Amino acid sequence: MKFENDWRFKTLETLEKDVWGPDTYNSRLTTTIHQLRKKVLNDYTVEDIRITIGQQMGLPYLVPLAIEVLKENISAEGDIYKGDLLEAVLKTNAKFWKDNNGYWNTVNSLIKTKKQKVMQMKIDTDIFHANKP
Numbered sequence: 279m280k281f282e283n284d285w286r287f288k289t290l291e292t293l294e295k296d297v298w299g300p301d302t303y304n305s306r307l308t309t310t311i312h313q314l315r316k317k318v319l320n321d322y323t324v325e326d327i328r329i330t331i332g333q334q335m336g337l338p339y340l341v342p343l344a345i346e347v348l349k350e351n352i353s354a355e356g357d358i359y360k361g362d363l364l365e366a367v368l369k370t371n372a373k374f375w376k377d378n379n380g381y382w383n384t385v386n387s388l389i390k391t392k393k394q395k396v397m398q399m400k401i402d403t404d405i406f407h408a409n410k411p
Contacts, residue, residue, distance in 0.1 A: 325356030
């Protein structure tokens with residue numbers, strides 16, 4: 279996918295050209311997602327990336343950000359536990375990987391390179407490998 283030069287300084291709403299209406303569910307998760315869709319991607323924390331990827335949203339923009347973080351620290355964590363970002367990425371849906379097999383290859387290479395660390399964190403890579411494009 280080809281991105282605009284300044285894509286990191288835009289929101290998911292702007293990039294996806296999809297402005298959501300008010301949050302009608304009023305759950306903590308839906309409120310958070312609504313807020314994150316209005317937040318500039320460059321300001322996302324690891325937790326923000328983890329939550330949004332975990333909801334299978336904004337994947338074309340957030341998976342590359344997650345990969346950058348994981349290259350620096352495979353055990354990067356949001357608010358839950360070490361490796362929670364990696365686990366969210368590994369659970370990304372098969373259609374995304376099929377459409378973006380370069381990202382799948384990059385993540386696969388990362389987990390192979392850091393296999394010992396991934397095993398220590400007890401992160402299951404089976405779902406990810408089952409979704410090989």
